[in-house]
Amino acid sequence: MAKRTPRTANDLDRHNEPALLILTSLASGTKHGYALTKDIEAFSGVRLGPGTLYGAIARLEERGLIAPTPSRDRRQPYRLTPNGRTALASAVNEMRSLAEEGAMRLRRREVTTRRRPSPAVLGVSQ
Numbered sequence: 639m640a641k642r643t644p645r646t647a648n649d650l651d652r653h654n655e656p657a658l659l660i661l662t663s664l665a666s667g668t669k670h671g672y673a674l675t676k677d678i679e680a681f682s683g684v685r686l687g688p689g690t691l692y693g694a695i696a697r698l699e700e701r702g703l704i705a706p707t708p709s710r711d712r713r714q715p716y717r718l719t720p721n722g723r724t725a726l727a728s729a730v731n732e733m734r735s736l737a738e739e740g741a742m743r744l745r746r747r748e749v750t751t752r753r754r755p756s757p758a759v760l761g762v763s764q
Contacts, residue, residue, distance in 0.1 A: 654682060654684045656686055656690050656691065656693075656694035657694050657697065657698055657703075658726075658729055659678045659682055659684060659686065660674060660678070660691075660694055660695065660698060660704070661698070661703065661704070661718060661722055661725065661726040661729075662678075662681070662682075662726065663677045663678050663681070664704060664716060664717060664718040664722070665718055665723070665726055667717075668707055668715045668716065668717045669715060669716065670709070670713035670714055670715045670716070671688075671691055671692065671695070671713070671714070672713070673715075674686075674691065674695075674716075675691060695716060698722070699716070701721075702719055702721050702722075703718070703719055703721055703722035703725050704716045704717065704718055704719060704722050705717055705719050
């Protein structure tokens with residue numbers, strides 16, 4: 639199970655999907671399981687347990703999004719495939735679009751709230 643390192647009280651934890659974290663980590667280069675765990679924890683604050691990590695790796699490999707690479711020792715490194723890179727780019731674009739929409743709506747709400755006249759100005763008693 640993914641364990642979250644405390645960051646803020648308002649974290650919604652939508653960005654900590656194990657598959658997305660693994661693809662993001664592998665976008666910077668080939669890594670084995672332990673290296674993935676450490677890299678993911680460093681950039682996201684999420685610590686993936688072994689069951690979560692290797693279950694997600696197996697599913698990503700089955701889908702052709704990552705592939706094992708030759709190894710000189712018992713550790714199995716993985717790399718991002720072209721389909722994995724495309725899937726990650728698509729997810730990043732969707733998240734960017736959602737973040738931009740959320741930011742726009744927050745700004746719009748702040749402007750509306752600041753411009754709204756008080757009840758006293760409108761002649762309404764409280």
